[in-house]
Amino acid sequence: MGYFKEVSSASWAFCEGLWITLRYLFKPSVTVQYPTEKLVPYERFRGLLLFDAATCIACGLCAKACPSACIALEAQTHPETKKRVPKAEWYSLDLGKCNFCGLCQEACPTKPKSVWHSLDYELAFSTRDDMVRCWKPGFPLAGRVWDPVQKAFRDPESHISVREVQARI
């Protein structure tokens, strides 16, 4: 008798569960078909770090604010007087170390921000060299990558879709 009771209660629970899933079968799916369908993150989203050499004053506050020491930069010096000029000679970011915490962006005193989190979330690197982005005056906002074999800068291989204007406060 207990056996039949068990069987009937289990099958009733089975039907109850199926009834819930059946109701969802006729509702629109919530799954995002990722590679073909891409969501745009919210305004505050902290994605890939970008840098703008044109507005940077090479104060180094971002490098001080960074908890993982992934930012390095050097200010230009005047060719004749040898004095420090408020422009970045070079700027580099190690995205392999980056925490995506946003402290560098908050520390940046310029307006608009010289270093900021864009909305890019497709960050995949095929080599470790790709993770280190470098900027020199005239480089694009996404930066370039130093190729140790060719001894030259090249564009990052796997970089997709820089939405540069968005999220730059």
Next chain:
Amino acid sequence: MKTEEPLVSGPGLEMDTMFVNLGPQHPSTHGVLRLGLTLAGEVITKAFPDIGYLHRGTEKLMETRSYHQCVVLTDRWDYCSAMPNNLAFCLAAEKLMAVQAPPRAQALRVITCELNRIASHLIFLGTYGIDIGAFTPFLYAFREREMILDLYEALCGARLTYNYIRLGGVASDVDADWTAKCREFLEFFKPRLDEYDTLLSFNPIFLARTKGIGVIPKETAAAWGLSGPNLRGSGAAYDVRKSEPYCGYETYDFDVPLGETGSCWDRYFCRVQEMRQSVRIVEAALAALPGGDLMAKGIAKLPKPPAGEAYAHVEASRGDLGIFLVSDGGTAPYRLHVRAPCFINLAILQDILVGKKVADVIAVLGSFDIVLGEVDR
């Protein structure tokens, strides 16, 4: 006939024991935990949890970081619910600096922490179902969790490592749009809890796998120092939000759900009921959201708290998370210690797994809801 003891016993009839490694790459260990099991037939005679595969040394790292930078590292302990981690560290540091967050920031801290508790318990619900063999609730639980993560993304810019609760307040403000979305989510979420009960909580197969399995009596649970839903599942009413309220928890009306016997199912159902209570708290906090500043005055860019020590603890999603912070007056903590609930909850495994069958190991381990990021830190 008791099946929990090897049938073959007595002199000359000793059974060969077998040593089995469960993990560190086993999907049901929820991370990189290794369980060394000694088996006699199908029964466990000895079990030891082996940890340290995810050790990143954050306690030591923090001794070289400024206080603002430490908050970033706290996100990486319990990555399934990072908000209480931020909060515990900030409360300890605020104690040292003798500042208090303004009322609006405190309410936002409560809202975000409780939403995080829901998100974290939803992970537990989904993955525990998978451990036991029910796949469907996982998909539903993650759909709801996704909505909470969306709320977080709109509020603080990240989905997992928020860095939202800062020293002296919170990083960003909510707008009417966000609160409306949050209310919409809560309304959507409440009936979903009943669906989980039908799909999983009261399913006879699930009940058979979890009820009466891994029973921890109240006294044993307290003796091993369990906290959070694992302790409350055994019937001990200890909740930091009630016993030592922080961030104005004393003003919210909520119950502390308790289990009866301390079995796997009690621990599970305790969490399900906690989600209902969290919904209540978030609703109340949203309704009474005070205006005003987000940050307390007088927090320096490079804070140097006066020399001394402070201890602050919060009710994190997995238990009583405590931070002991020692300052020597410098820019970085002199010493920081984390009382991680997962680490302490894990220790009891070596005691209660003995005498269980292999099939029950996953049910017991899953019911503790451990996150290895917090166990190893």
